[in-house]
Ligand code: NDP
């Protein structure tokens with residue numbers, strides 16, 4: 278039986294194949310571009326697969342997303358809807374996201390963008406910020422990543438809030454749930470972190486209406502997905518002073534096109550979708566364990582709910 282790997286970068290595809298093969302000795306692991314007998318293909322391990330990529334494989338048992346998000350798989354209009362999707366999550370992913378969120382929340386909290394701009398002008402201007410205990414930070418999405426990020430911010434001393442679809446309990450975090458509690462949550466967020474999955478309900482959620490409900494001068498960190506954000510609304514909110522700064526890791530089009538205004542905006546920080554990732558060395562162990570468990574039991578903990586979209 279065969280496992281095919283599909284990643285838009287041939288070198289990375291090869292790297293994953295080399296890491297997975299010794300862990301799954303009973304399987305033949307091949308690139309999706311050279312799958313051998315298509316009837317033998319039982320699993321596809323993928324990141325941003327091409328439209329229709331799975332159609333040649335009628336015996337596919339599951340699709341393994343090489344990431345926490347499954348939006349890149351569901352985006353395929355010709356996806357065989359009955360095939361389960363397994364997310365790849367693990368301690369590397371949560372650890373890296375905790376680091377990214379802590380780094381950028383602290384950077385906004387201590388107004389490092391202004392201090393860096395002052396340095397460029399050789400300007401010695403001490404800025405006094407309140408301690409973290411007097412800074413309110415909100416996290417949208419309290420799943421694997423958002424839940425851990427919120428706990429990390431609370432441990433740093435921030436007054437931490439969290440919002441999700443259903444109610445969560447996290448020590449030291451004031452939690453809100455559903456559309457009814459969104460306004461109460463937003464009204465308190467001086468720094469807002471988006472770690473939502475991309476679904477029809479969350480597409481475009483970071484728009485002018487949402488920004489208007491934040492305290493004036495709030496800042497935004499989006500490490501969820503690019504289409505959560507209305508780009509023009511962000512530029513207008515920065516222009517009006519409703520928002521003071523944004524750090525963006527994800528974009529409608531990736532790589533972010535060279536002519537996009539975000540690149541040169543003085544109050545936008547662009548990072549190239551590196552908030553968190555799973556590398557083949559550790560990720561392959563998680564993928565292999567999930568495939569073995571799925572083979573044995575027909576399910577895994579990291580099974581996505583394709584109806585819900587995450
Ligand atoms: P999870 O599926 O574990 O958690 C998703 C969270 O979002 C849950 O708390 C869920 O609520 C909440 N949520 C979903 N829909 C809504 C809604 N309509 N309203 C309110 N809350 C909602 O996901 P992860 O934490 O593992 O990952 C989150 C996302 O982070 C990924 O989907 C991906 O897009 C992004 N990501 C980005 C990376 C990067 O490097 N930039 C790296 C990895 C992931 P509930 O718990 O109630 O269901």
Ligand code: OXD
Pocket residue numbers: 343344345346347553554555
């Ligand atoms: C993911 C990502 O979904 O890296 O894991 O964006």
